Structure formats: structure tokens, C-alpha cells
Amino acid sequence: YFNGVIKIHEQTLTDREEKLMHYLEVCDFNAEPVLFSYPNDNVIDELTAKSIQTEPVYDFTTTDRVRHKLWLVNDSKIVSTIQERFSKIPAVYIADGHHRSASSGLLGKMRREKNPNYTGKEPYNYYLGVFFPETQLKIFDFNRVVRDLNDLSVSDFIKKLSEKFTIEEKEELYKPSKKHNFSMYLEGKWYSLDAKKEIVHNEEPVGSLDASILTEHILSPILNVHDLKTDKRIGFVSGIKGMKELKHQVDKWNFKVAFGLYPVEMEQLKHIADTNNIMPPKTTWVEPKMRSGLVIYSLSE
Incomplete structure (x- = not known):
């Protein structure tokens, strides 16, 4: 996040960043993933398609009549290949969740300062995200x-x-x-x-x-x-x-x-992020969104 691999296009409010950081410090987990977009990768697409041929871990419809399915990928070879493919992607783009991203980054920074012997593998060095290939994201007006x-x-x-x-x-x-x-x-x-x-x-x-x-x-x-x-x-x-x-x-x-x-086009969003510019407030509405609490990431265990 701090070295620019995660690209932003929205201005965050310092006060809200700090409030969310203190919230994370108290509850010690992420419950709503940041929504990321990345350039399509055929290998990741194929592995995803293969993984969803099995029974989902969760399959339910929420009160807003949206059906959610969640699959667990625990094949070490598939996980390793996905990690390798993502390591070759130069940047990902925040589609939704700029304040969540910033506050998690601040929390990690604060905990590293308190723990000068950190290894970089501690849970607080990471935060919860869901990644969609850009062709599977829909930007609404x-x-x-x-x-x-x-x-x-x-x-x-x-x-x-x-x-x-x-x-x-x-x-x-x-x-x-x-x-x-x-x-x-x-x-x-x-x-x-x-x-x-x-x-x-x-x-x-x-x-x-x-x-x-x-x-x-x-x-x-x-x-x-x-x-x-x-x-x-x-x-x-x-x-x-x-x-x-x-x-x-x-x-x-x-x-x-x-x-x-x-609606804003994905290429417009990426160009603004790549040129370190900021969109006006309330410019994009991005779908799909994961239901809050569907997955939880502990920041200390």
C-alpha cells in the first residue's frame, strides 16, 4: 500500500482513517474486504474456473436477494500458482474500500513501530481483500x-x-x-x-x-x-x-x-490512479460487493 503497488483513485479523510484504525485496534480483525481490480490473467481465470466446479463452502441468499457462494481453495499447488501469477502483476487498483485500506495500513505501521523486531510475517502486515479481474467488475454511474x-x-x-x-x-x-x-x-x-x-x-x-x-x-x-x-x-x-x-x-x-x-470506464479509473490523480467524491459505484462478515481476517493470530 505504501509503495504504490496498490493504486488509489479516491481521497481519504484523515479523521476517518484514524477512527477506523482505532476501531481495528480494538476489535483486532477485518470483517469487510477491500475490493481490488487486477488485469485479467488467463492462468488465474482457469484455476478459478476449476476451483468452482466443487461444492461451495457457503451458498446463501441475503435479504437483498443477492446469492453468495464461497469456495475454499486449499490445494497447495493451485495456491502457489496463484501467488506466482499475482507476483508478476505490477499493480492492483482499489475499486472500493479506500478508507479500509488506509486504516489497515496505518494499523500495521503503528504495530511495526511498537515491535522493532517484527519479521514482516505478522498478521498485522496484511489486510483482507477480494480480487476481481477487471472484466468481471461492473462500474455503475x-x-x-x-x-x-x-x-x-x-x-x-x-x-x-x-x-x-x-x-x-x-x-x-x-x-x-x-x-x-x-x-x-x-x-x-x-x-x-x-x-x-x-x-x-x-x-x-x-x-x-x-x-x-x-x-x-x-x-x-x-x-x-x-x-x-x-x-x-x-x-x-x-x-x-x-x-x-x-x-x-x-x-x-x-x-x-x-x-x-x-458510468466511468475502467480505463479512466486506472489512468487517474496511474497518474496519481484523485476522483471527485461519489464518482463510481462498483459491483459485486462481498457481504460484510462473510469472511474475517484476524490481525493478531
Whole structure:
């Protein structure tokens, strides 16, 4: 983690890192694995496919109607080959769990400082992770809802939007069809918003993200939403719930307007991590996620 083999794309909060570290110090185990992505490896894929031909150790469906299966790989030859293949992969990418990763890293660092004779094999030098080949990860959009139009009328708001976006009213629910295309739900109507060329800077890893374009050209200058982490006028809706949830948030809850974004692509995520850049908050929603507590890793035994 500290030498950059584990790549990050999200900024972590120091206060939350320290709180999670103290939590780990007390409970002394990881109960929710960090979700990692790695470049596809045919050998690992083949060994995985072979391993799941046997009966799973666990097979159950959770209350959210997601079925979970877990297999134990205890063939020493298979384990050794998997370790060897991973040793040749130059880097892995955190898809979900930046704070869990950082706090586990801090705990290991603290315990090493307390134990100058550490060997590096102590359990606290490691933490729990689940690794998926990048082709088996699904990145969903992470959409935004805002409570008001910053005292603007609907017509004035749309007029301001039209300075930076080409707007087209849609007759039915609309989902963004490509990068730099947005959907908007306002006053019972769906709209397509296409970012004009002058505001799209594809040479900028972060600036070219649709989440950045939305913040820099709509949320901040027009709706007066500047801090996505603290402003109570904005909410976030994971794309796994679909565009209908945006409509529901506006029609049934206390939100005025909703924006749908096109999902970030894996290559965008990797490029941002490789160039040591940071994505805006709530940019990606990644699936699948392992159920918390399904596997537990002791940090001292």
C-alpha cells in the first residue's frame, strides 16, 4: 500500500482513517474486504474456473436477494500458482474500500513501530481483500439530486444550462448514452444534456470526468453547491437503482432536480490512479460487493 503497488483513485479523510484504525485496534480483525481490480490473467481465470466446479463452502441468499457462494481453495499447488501469477502483476487498483485500506495500513505501521523486531510475517502486515479481474467488475454511474434551483425559475435555470450544454427534451425516461452526455429530470420532464466542446478537456484525467463537468459547470456556478461532502442540499443515488430512482427522488422526496451520469470506464479509473490523480467524491459505484462478515481476517493470530 505504501509503495504504490496498490493504486488509489479516491481521497481519504484523515479523521476517518484514524477512527477506523482505532476501531481495528480494538476489535483486532477485518470483517469487510477491500475490493481490488487486477488485469485479467488467463492462468488465474482457469484455476478459478476449476476451483468452482466443487461444492461451495457457503451458498446463501441475503435479504437483498443477492446469492453468495464461497469456495475454499486449499490445494497447495493451485495456491502457489496463484501467488506466482499475482507476483508478476505490477499493480492492483482499489475499486472500493479506500478508507479500509488506509486504516489497515496505518494499523500495521503503528504495530511495526511498537515491535522493532517484527519479521514482516505478522498478521498485522496484511489486510483482507477480494480480487476481481477487471472484466468481471461492473462500474455503475453515481447520480446526483439537488433540493432546489438556488432561487432560479425553471426557465432561467434552463437558460443558464444552455450556455454550456445542448438541451433536448425527451418524451420518456432518459439514460445517458455516452460520455459527456447527461440526463436531467425536472418538473416531471426528462432532458438530454450534451456538454459543448469548449467545456470538455479530454487531456485532463480528472477534468474530463462527467462528475467533474457536472460540478464545475452546473452544481457549483449555477446551483451554488460547492462541497459535495458537506452540502446538505445534494444527495447521491447509485446507478444500480436505475434512472427510475432519480424520478422517484424528485417526485416523492424533497428534491427539485436530478442528474444522471454516464458510468466511468475502467480505463479512466486506472489512468487517474496511474497518474496519481484523485476522483471527485461519489464518482463510481462498483459491483459485486462481498457481504460484510462473510469472511474475517484476524490481525493478531
